[in-house]
Amino acid sequence: MEVNFKIYRFDPETDSKPYYRDYTITANPTDRILDCLNRIKWEQDGTLSYRMSCGHGVCGSDAMKINGRCALACQKLVKDYEGKEIILEPLPSYKVLKDLIVDLDPFFEKVKFVQPYLLSTTALPEKERLQSPENSKKLDIAIRCILCACCMGACPVLNENERFLGPAPLVWAFRYIFDSRDTQYLERLKQVDYSHGAWACVNYYECTRACPKEIPITKYINTIKREIQKSKDTNR
Amino acid sequence: MEFKHDVIIVGAGLAGLRAAVEVAGNTDVALISKVYPTRSHSGAAQGGIAGALGNEEPDLWEWHMYDTVKGSDFLADQDAAEILAKDAPRAIYELEHMGVPFNRTADGRIAQRAFGGHTSNFGKAPVKRACHAADRTGRVIMDTLYFESLRKGIKVYEEFYLLDLLMHEKRVVGLVAYELATGAIHTFHSRAVLLATGGFGKVYKTTSNCFANTGDGVSAAYRAGVSLQDMEFVQFHPTGIYGLGVLISEAARGEGGILRNRYGERFMEKYAPGLKDLAPRDVISRAMAREIREERGIHGRDFMHLDLTHLGKDRLAEKLSDISSFVRIYLGIDPADDLIPVQHTCHYMMGGIPANLDGQVLGENQQVIQGLYAVGECACISVHGANRLGCNSLLDLVVFGHRAGKRIVRELGDLAWNPMPKEPDKSFLVKIEHLKERQKGESAWVLRNEMQGIMTAHCSVFRKKEDLEKALAGIQSLMERYEKVVIDNRGMRFNTDLTEAIELGSLLNLSHVILVSAMAREESRGAHFREDYPERDDQNWLKHTLIQKTGEVCRLSYKPVTITRFEPKPRVY
Numbered sequence: 001m002e003v004n005f006k007i008y009r010f011d012p013e014t015d016s017k018p019y020y021r022d023y024t025i026t027a028n029p030t031d032r033i034l035d036c037l038n039r040i041k042w043e044q045d046g047t048l049s050y051r052m053s054c055g056h057g058v059c060g061s062d063a064m065k066i067n068g069r070c071a072l073a074c075q076k077l078v079k080d081y082e083g084k085e086i087i088l089e090p091l092p093s094y095k096v097l098k099d100l101i102v103d104l105d106p107f108f109e110k111v112k113f114v115q116p117y118l119l120s121t122t123a124l125p126e127k128e129r130l131q132s133p134e135n136s137k138k139l140d141i142a143i144r145c146i147l148c149a150c151c152m153g154a155c156p157v158l159n160e161n162e163r164f165l166g167p168a169p170l171v172w173a174f175r176y177i178f179d180s181r182d183t184q185y186l187e188r189l190k191q192v193d194y195s196h197g198a199w200a201c202v203n204y205y206e207c208t209r210a211c212p213k214e215i216p217i218t219k220y221i222n223t224i225k226r227e228i229q230k231s232k233d234t235n236r
Numbered sequence: 237m238e239f240k241h242d243v244i245i246v247g248a249g250l251a252g253l254r255a256a257v258e259v260a261g262n263t264d265v266a267l268i269s270k271v272y273p274t275r276s277h278s279g280a281a282q283g284g285i286a287g288a289l290g291n292e293e294p295d296l297w298e299w300h301m302y303d304t305v306k307g308s309d310f311l312a313d314q315d316a317a318e319i320l321a322k323d324a325p326r327a328i329y330e331l332e333h334m335g336v337p338f339n340r341t342a343d344g345r346i347a348q349r350a351f352g353g354h355t356s357n358f359g360k361a362p363v364k365r366a367c368h369a370a371d372r373t374g375r376v377i378m379d380t381l382y383f384e385s386l387r388k389g390i391k392v393y394e395e396f397y398l399l400d401l402l403m404h405e406k407r408v409v410g411l412v413a414y415e416l417a418t419g420a421i422h423t424f425h426s427r428a429v430l431l432a433t434g435g436f437g438k439v440y441k442t443t444s445n446c447f448a449n450t451g452d453g454v455s456a457a458y459r460a461g462v463s464l465q466d467m468e469f470v471q472f473h474p475t476g477i478y479g480l481g482v483l484i485s486e487a488a489r490g491e492g493g494i495l496r497n498r499y500g501e502r503f504m505e506k507y508a509p510g511l512k513d514l515a516p517r518d519v520i521s522r523a524m525a526r527e528i529r530e531e532r533g534i535h536g537r538d539f540m541h542l543d544l545t546h547l548g549k550d551r552l553a554e555k556l557s558d559i560s561s562f563v564r565i566y567l568g569i570d571p572a573d574d575l576i577p578v579q580h581t582c583h584y585m586m587g588g589i590p591a592n593l594d595g596q597v598l599g600e601n602q603q604v605i606q607g608l609y610a611v612g613e614c615a616c617i618s619v620h621g622a623n624r625l626g627c628n629s630l631l632d633l634v635v636f637g638h639r640a641g642k643r644i645v646r647e648l649g650d651l652a653w654n655p656m657p658k659e660p661d662k663s664f665l666v667k668i669e670h671l672k673e674r675q676k677g678e679s680a681w682v683l684r685n686e687m688q689g690i691m692t693a694h695c696s697v698f699r700k701k702e703d704l705e706k707a708l709a710g711i712q713s714l715m716e717r718y719e720k721v722v723i724d725n726r727g728m729r730f731n732t733d734l735t736e737a738i739e740l741g742s743l744l745n746l747s748h749v750i751l752v753s754a755m756a757r758e759e760s761r762g763a764h765f766r767e768d769y770p771e772r773d774d775q776n777w778l779k780h781t782l783i784q785k786t787g788e789v790c791r792l793s794y795k796p797v798t799i800t801r802f803e804p805k806p807r808v809y
Contacts, residue, residue, distance in 0.1 A: 104272065
C-alpha cells in the first residue's frame, strides 16, 4: 500500500526555520514506522536524520511525535495509522539539533538529579543482599523504563514549565525510594519534595498514555506525593 | 580537536561500562560511544546472566565450566572458561550490591532459571543457573553500570563514532573519532585504549542485532594490522520473530516453552533427546534448518512455531513480559493463546580480537600489544569457542570487563605516551571528502542489501565449499563497487548517510574475513557446520583460526587451544 508521510525538517546550520517535507512510499501494514523512515532515507532522501538502534523498543533511541503523540517509531506500525497521512515531528520540549533529533542532555541531567543509583549505608554481605519477592515486585514495573523520554515530550506541564523535574526522573526516584535495599528513603523523598518536583504534576496522565513500556507513571508520582505527606505526618 | 586522556574506552555496553566503573575514580578516563548513553546493544539481552549460585538447586562452578566447554564444542580456552565460571558468583553478587534488581526466590535470594546447555552433574539434567530481572536483564544491568560510572565521574563523549585506531611501532597511541552532532573529526591521544565495540550481526539480513552493531572496533583493529580470531563462528539464535529477527529469549524455553514443526511435533526430541528444547543454540538452529529443508516448516515454509500457550498468562506477564509485548506489537497475537512464528536469526559473533585473560590484545606471536585492550563481543578471549551458551555473554562482559579494568589500573604507570603520527586524521579526512564529492555511483544501502543477502544465503547455519566460494566472489565484487559508493547527504550535522556508508566498509571487511576463515576450516564444530565436512576433526582442527591483513591480502594461521580439565569427547545432548 502507498503511505504518505509529512516529516519535520530543520538543519539549524542551513535553514532559517523548520519546514515539513512530504514523502510517499510503498509499505506493508505490519511495517514499523522506523522501517518507513529507513526506506525514505535510503531510497529517497539521505539528508533526513533521526536516531535509531535496537529497532524493537528496548534502547529508546527513536522517540518522536507520530501524528501528535509521543511514541517510539520502532513500536508503531503502519496499520496503526491506517488511511491517514503520517506526520513525524521531533519530541516536544527539547531543542532540535537536526530534523527528528533533539538535545536530550537536559533530560539526562534531570535523571541524574534524582541520583539513579543505589545508596546504602549498610555493610555489604558476602553474598547477595536479601530482598523478599514482595519487595522486589514493587520495582518490577518501574524498572521497565528505557529512558526514551516519550513521557517528557508528552507532559503538558513540562511543555510549559521546563523546570519541572518531569515524569521519567520521578519514575527513577520511585524505583529507588521503594527499593528495600536503599537506605536513603527520607532523603530521596525530600529531594523531589519541591514545587517543580513531584508536586508540579497535576495528573494529566499524558505520560502514562505515552509510555511505550506501559508504566503507570502518574500513579507512581501520586504514590510519591502520598509518601512525602506520610513521612511528614509521622515526623511531626 | 585533539583530546587527551590516559585511558579511552570505546563502547558503552556492559563490557565497556564494567571496565569504566573499575578504572574511574583516580584515573583520567573517557568513554566514547556512537549511540547515546544507555542505547547500547547489551540492553537488548533478555534472559539472564549465568552463575553457579546454587540458589534454586545444587550447582557447582565446575559444572558451569564443563557446560561452557562442551557448549563451545571444545574450542574454548579452558583457562578462560574456568575463570568465567569460577568468578561468576562474585561478579553477580557485585552487580546485586550495585543495585541490579534481580528477581528473587521465596527466601529473598537471587532467583535462577534454566537455560540452554546449562546442566548439573556434567550434563546429567538441566539446571537453574540463569539469574535474571524478568526478561530485561541486560537493560537493567546496563543502566546500573552506566549511572554507577557517572557517579564515579567518568567523562563521556556521546555520539562519537570510532573511525580509526592509531598505532605507533606496534603500540597504541590513540584513535580518530567522528562527532555525529557536528561532523567534526577529532583525535584522541591516550596511553591505553579499550575496545568494547560489540558484534557485527549486521553482515546478515535477519539478525537480532541493533543497527549500530557494525563491527567498527573489530574492523579498525584488523585494518591496524591486528589479527582476528575464530571469525568463522557465527551464532544463529533459534528464536527470532519470523522475518523481523526481534529476539524471543531462550528464557521462553527455560520457562517451559516448546518448539514445534508443521505437524505440531516437538522435533527437538529427535535431535537432542536429553536436553530437547534446552539444547545449545547451534544444535537447535541446525535442527530447525533441517526440519525446514525436509519440508516440516510451518505450512512448508521457512519458520517454526514456539509454543508458550501452556505457560499461562500469569507466568508470561511476570517472567516474560517484554517478549509477550513484542509478540503483541509486531505480530498482533497473544503468546498465551497463539503459537509464535520463529526463525533462526544471526545473534552473536564468537570470534573477534584475540585477547588474553586480562583483555590485553595479542599481536604477532601472541605478544601483548602495549596499551591495547579488548573485551566483550568484539574480543575473543576465547570463552565461547565455536558456540556460546545463553547467559554466558552478560557474564563474559562483566567478568572480563572487570579484569581488563583492573589490569589497566595496574599497568597504567608503565604505559608511556607514544608520539602521535603526523596528521593522524588525514586518511579519513580525505576519505570523507571524496565521499562527499562523488556524484556517480551506488548507494550504500544497495550494496548492504546485497551483502546481507549473500551472507545469509551462503554462510549461515549450513555451509559448503561451493557456496562459500560463490559468496567470496560476491563480497569481493561488492568491495570493488564500494570504492565508488555515493551518499546523498553532504551536510555536517547528524549525517547518518555518511556514517552508514563508512560502517558498510567495516561490514564488507568482516564478511570477507568470515568467509575466508570459514572456507579454510574443513570440519564441523559448534556453529560452523560444513556439509562437505560434517564431522568434527580434532586431529587436524582442534585449533583457533587467526586471520591477518598483510597489505591487500590476508594470511591465515592457527594457534592451539588451551585444554586443562576436559579432554574433547563427542558432543551429544
